[in-house]
Amino acid sequence: MTTKAPAGGNASLLPRLARMEGLPIILVFVILVGFFMIAAPQVFLGWPIYLSFLTTVPPMLVLAIGLTLVVAAGEIDLSFPSTLAFSGFLFSICETQLGSPWLGVLAALAGGALIGVVNGFFVAVVGVPSIIVTIGTQFFWAGTASILSGGQSDALQQLDGSAIYHVFAANLFGVLPMQSLWALAIAIFMWFILNRHRFGEHVLFIGDSRTVARVAGVNVVWETIKLFTLMGVLGGFAAVLLTIENLNYFSTQGQGYLLPALAGVFIGGTSVFGGAATIVGTFFGTFIIGMLEAGVVATGIAGFWVQAIEGVVFVAAVTLHLLVDSPGKWRSLSNFVGLRRE
Amino acid sequence: MDMQTATPRRYEHIVRAENISLSYGKVRALAGIDLAIGRNEIVGLIGDNGAGKSTLIKALTGVVRPTSGKLYIRDELVDWNSYSVREAHRLRFETVYQEKSLGEKQPLWRNIFVGRQITNRFGFIKVAEERRIANDILKRQLGFRGVGIDADSTISKLSGGERQGIAIGRAMHFDSDLIILDEPTVALAISEVRKVLDFVRSIKTSGRACIYIEHNLAHVHELADRLVVLDRGRIVADIKSGEMTLEQLTKFLIDLQHGAPAGRGPAGTDSGHAAGPG
Numbered sequence: 001m002t003t004k005a006p007a008g009g010n011a012s013l014l015p016r017l018a019r020m021e022g023l024p025i026i027l028v029f030v031i032l033v034g035f036f037m038i039a040a041p042q043v044f045l046g047w048p049i050y051l052s053f054l055t056t057v058p059p060m061l062v063l064a065i066g067l068t069l070v071v072a073a074g075e076i077d078l079s080f081p082s083t084l085a086f087s088g089f090l091f092s093i094c095e096t097q098l099g100s101p102w103l104g105v106l107a108a109l110a111g112g113a114l115i116g117v118v119n120g121f122f123v124a125v126v127g128v129p130s131i132i133v134t135i136g137t138q139f140f141w142a143g144t145a146s147i148l149s150g151g152q153s154d155a156l157q158q159l160d161g162s163a164i165y166h167v168f169a170a171n172l173f174g175v176l177p178m179q180s181l182w183a184l185a186i187a188i189f190m191w192f193i194l195n196r197h198r199f200g201e202h203v204l205f206i207g208d209s210r211t212v213a214r215v216a217g218v219n220v221v222w223e224t225i226k227l228f229t230l231m232g233v234l235g236g237f238a239a240v241l242l243t244i245e246n247l248n249y250f251s252t253q254g255q256g257y258l259l260p261a262l263a264g265v266f267i268g269g270t271s272v273f274g275g276a277a278t279i280v281g282t283f284f285g286t287f288i289i290g291m292l293e294a295g296v297v298a299t300g301i302a303g304f305w306v307q308a309i310e311g312v313v314f315v316a317a318v319t320l321h322l323l324v325d326s327p328g329k330w331r332s333l334s335n336f337v338g339l340r341r342e
Numbered sequence: 343m344d345m346q347t348a349t350p351r352r353y354e355h356i357v358r359a360e361n362i363s364l365s366y367g368k369v370r371a372l373a374g375i376d377l378a379i380g381r382n383e384i385v386g387l388i389g390d391n392g393a394g395k396s397t398l399i400k401a402l403t404g405v406v407r408p409t410s411g412k413l414y415i416r417d418e419l420v421d422w423n424s425y426s427v428r429e430a431h432r433l434r435f436e437t438v439y440q441e442k443s444l445g446e447k448q449p450l451w452r453n454i455f456v457g458r459q460i461t462n463r464f465g466f467i468k469v470a471e472e473r474r475i476a477n478d479i480l481k482r483q484l485g486f487r488g489v490g491i492d493a494d495s496t497i498s499k500l501s502g503g504e505r506q507g508i509a510i511g512r513a514m515h516f517d518s519d520l521i522i523l524d525e526p527t528v529a530l531a532i533s534e535v536r537k538v539l540d541f542v543r544s545i546k547t548s549g550r551a552c553i554y555i556e557h558n559l560a561h562v563h564e565l566a567d568r569l570v571v572l573d574r575g576r577i578v579a580d581i582k583s584g585e586m587t588l589e590q591l592t593k594f595l596i597d598l599q600h601g602a603p604a605g606r607g608p609a610g611t612d613s614g615h616a617a618g619p620g
């Protein structure tokens with residue numbers, strides 16, 4: 001927050017702190033980690049579990065950050081799992097056929113951009129609702145990846161210990177996975193794009209009301225295409241992180257990312273109605289989602305509880321955001337359950 | 343930044359439409375509109391729903407493109423191919439729509455600058471500067487003192503009149519020469535309406551022109567220098583302030599609705615060339 005320094009100087013700290021971006025979800029995150037530390041100290045008081053989170057969460061985090069902007073614009077993208085497959089394939093083919101993983105990174109990003117441009121074109125120019133277009137393109141690109149790879153997987157063991165592995169997947173000083181640093185850098189950069197860049201402001205106004213944005217002189221069509229392209233490029237980057245970490249490409253590698261990444265965005269407090277979004281919230285929301293499974297298992301609860309608990313956390317978090325954002329809801333809710341009568 | 347693009351040259355009409363027609367498919371929304379607005383004139387635009395008021399405004403401000411006709415801005419012919427909302431902004435036209443002028447969930451400072459942000463050369467917004475100017479607009483231009491509104495207020499927390507005030511203040515800040523108000527008092531409480539009418543007066547006193555679309559005849563009759571009546575896409579009357587009382591005007595419009603030949607308006611002409619230099 002930039003200071004305004006009105007006469008009267010430092011307003012008290014408390015209200016300011018309360019307005020801090022993503023505060024409710026940061027509290028939930030801290031409480032959850034605290035709970036796991038108490039319930040499973042042998043696991044959660046050691047570094048290895050966090051090392052594991054910092055390795056597995058980053059691809060999902062990169063996707064969720066891109067999605068945050070898409071949702072901020074009042075749109076949705078369901079095609080990113082296919083980007084993981086398609087861009088992963090492009091990366092893998094460049095490595096195995098051309099022996100150039102760096103070219104593979106470029107190809108993965110370009111492939112993601114292509115997917116994004118196509119999505120953006122159909123949403124912004126043709127006017128098909130994004131939820132429908134991206135269901136279609138999800139099938140199409142996932143299918144394309146399967147066709148091109150013949151449904152095969154590619155072992156990429158030769159990359160282990162290579163320069164590109166050190167850049168994207170090795171552990172810095174043996175304790176900090178590189179992909180977590182990449183994801184953090186992208187989160188910070190995208191925070192500035194969303195909150196401090198002209199493009200981010202346009203995205204927020206488009207999500208708020210397309211008519212208002214257009215009247216204000218925002219080129220809604222062009223900005224929407226840019227937005228989906230950005231999402232595609234981030235998806236391509238997530239594919240690179242994922243493929244290098246696994247040292248393997250398989251054509252179904254995007255499966256299982258759709259709902260967790262979306263859940264991370266909404267747990268974080270980004271409004272499904274568009275016009276408001278929080279990167280900080282998405283950051284912690286995604287880590288909560290990424291942490292729950294291991295956490296629940298480590299506490300000794302049987303594994304098949306995991307999804308049910310994830311569901312409870314999701315609904316609780318989204319409800320919490322709603323109540324924090326509009327106190328009126330809280331009042332009507334307490335009236336409804338009869339806690340208070342007027 | 344692009345504030346000094348239009349040179350402060352002498353001109354007679356801020357905007358002049360010549361024989362503008364517009365059809366949506368088979369529907370004729372505008373038919374042969376001739377209208378000229380002087381440089382410091384408040385022109386009230388009245389007419390029934392569907393008379394073409396909003397369409398005319400949209401054509402003048404580059405939102406829609408007419409099927410035929412010419413447009414002159416500051417007496418210079420406009421090329422339709424390069425005319426757009428952005429271009430209209432650059433030519434210092436500003437439209438305040440009934441409700442769709444402000445982003446509800448966004449803070450006030452973003453609303454003032456959206457589309458015209460103060461940025462560095464990488465496109466990052468200079469937030470501190472935008473906030474400061476926004477607060478300045480609130481205090482100096484709009485006199486929002488001690489009402490608990492500042493640059494960080496979210497639009498959804500403001501009253502209807504305050505919102506119109508913000509939109510008008512924004513227009514004046516960007517030094518618009520023509521401010522178009524699309525039913526600014528609709529759905530407002532009476533006390534709020536008074537505020538908005540004061541904002542409209544401040545447009546006139548600051549030397550700008552204004553096109554004021556209004557349903558409430560009393561409001562527009564009180565404020566406008568000239569009233570232009572639209573009916574089914576045509577201008578049917580062009581009345582100077584003082585030529586008709588409110589009662590006569592009301593009767594004239596009712597007769598018009600009944601489809602009667604209605605006798606022409608006192609200006610007695612389809613063409614709007616009666617524009618005075620204000």
